[in-house]
Amino acid sequence: MEDKTKIGLTSAEMSSMWTQYINDSISICVLSYFRNNIDDNKIKEIVEYANESSQKNIFILKEIFNREDFPCPVGFTKKDVNIHAPRLFSDTFVMMYLRHMSILGMAANSAAIGLGTRPDVIAFHKSVLKSAVGLQDLTRELMLEQGTYIRPPFISVPDKVGFVEKQKFLSGIKSRRRALTSVEITHLFMNIQTNQIGKALIMGFIQVAQDKEVKEYLQRGKKIAQKHVDLFSDILKNNDIPAPMFWDGAVTDSTTQVFSDKLILFHITAMIAAGIGNYGAAMAASPRKDIGLKYASLIPEIALYAEDGANIMIKNSWLEEPPMADDRDQLSGLK
Incomplete structure (x- = not known):
């Protein structure tokens, strides 16, 4: 049976993994700093969970990149963070930040799974998605417990099914909204x-x-x-x-x-x-x-x-180039 992991990476797979690597490298920097400045032990456990997930993602991505002779991105390193600096953000903000990051992670990896082809790449993004869902659950539960979770507004439950009958439904004019x-x-x-x-x-x-x-x-x-x-x-x-x-x-x-x-x-x-x-x-x-x-x-x-x-x-030479298609005009000597 054909080994489907020997098929080359598509542009979608390259972009999703390259972006995930950059994002996880920045997450490790931010989370390592947060971990050193958290007072609440329950929040610290969640920060450690997120940090370990990012570390695991980097390890798997490096393995895939090495197999494919794909240049490993530079991303962000220990040089980009001073983990011993004094506290800059409150514990509550850290929780809100983590919850927001988990939402972004769920969205990005759901899209990556939909566009993926190779089983190893899809398995990787499923693992990242599972960790993001886990982070979302952990932050939500603790914020509810601590009374810091902000719920979306409540509205009345409809008493019957209705259908739009007038163009007023689309109108933005103040008197007809x-x-x-x-x-x-x-x-x-x-x-x-x-x-x-x-x-x-x-x-x-x-x-x-x-x-x-x-x-x-x-x-x-x-x-x-x-x-x-x-x-x-x-x-x-x-x-x-x-x-x-x-x-x-x-x-x-x-x-x-x-x-x-x-x-x-x-x-x-x-x-x-x-x-x-x-x-x-x-x-x-x-x-x-x-x-x-x-x-x-x-x-x-x-x-x-x-x-x-x-x-x-x-x-300032800070912007790392993502994977790019071959420039045929340049290769042909037309540029």
Whole structure:
């Protein structure tokens, strides 16, 4: 029987594994630092679970890369983190951060499984997905136990099945706007939370970043995140739906360098990329025109912000190239 692991890697498999390697290398840096600054033993156990999962992923990926003569990415190393630096984030923020990262991990690896071909690659992403689901369960259960879990809004259960009869369902004109659907509420809630987490993370990063240009870039991101939180919260409040609350006390007053500017910028631009995907999904799931147009107007703003971050990384030789197709014009001597 043919050994299917001897078939070459597809572009989808290369990209998913390369991205997973980079993400796990940054996770190990962040989690190693968190582990040294956690007071709550239950939270520390969850951080160790996440860290061990990332370490395991790196080990498996290196094995696959070596078999394929695929150059192992540089990613992020011990040089990019000072694990002995003073505490920068609260225990509660660490839990919210881990829960958010688990959501991103579940989404990325579900897509990778759907696009995978080789059994060994699919088995790897199934393992990563299982760990991400486990992390989600652990963080949710502990946050519920500690009273820090923020639930999505409650709405009334429908008393009957209904069908849309008027174009008003799609209208965004203020005088004709209908109530929000449960799907629209869900996306607004999620995008408020992700921007709140992003803002808190940026606040901490501003305090410990070294380069002035990086600090100014982060300051701009903090303002964008707050602006988006306010816009989405206003939509919920104007429809008599409570918006999720957050606390800026998640960040301490430490200014000791924790992470390299390279790690900080990559982390923020990666979160922005995920945010663009969230906005795109929310736009597609929001039939009310005013909400869909709101998302459409915000995507170019954060895309431009991400591009500016990439330009800073390129200028400083911090941006690692992903696997790329052969440039046939260059190989033909036409470039």
